[in-house]
Amino acid sequence: MSVAMEIIWKVSKLFSKQVKELSEEVGYDLVTEKPLLRRKNK
Numbered sequence: 001m002s003v004a005m006e007i008i009w010k011v012s013k014l015f016s017k018q019v020k021e022l023s024e025e026v027g028y029d030l031v032t033e034k035p036l037l038r039r040k041n042k
Contacts, residue, residue, distance in 0.1 A: 028035045
């Protein structure tokens with residue numbers, strides 16, 4: 001894998017993690033703008 005592709009892969013993985021955490025915090029999917037299903041154990 002080229003250095004550029006490796007950098008893009010690492011950044012996209014970090015961004016994905018942050019978006020998932022933010023979605024859970026605000027309660028809706030940031031891409032679809034639909035509410036997340038609530039977990040029963042919360």
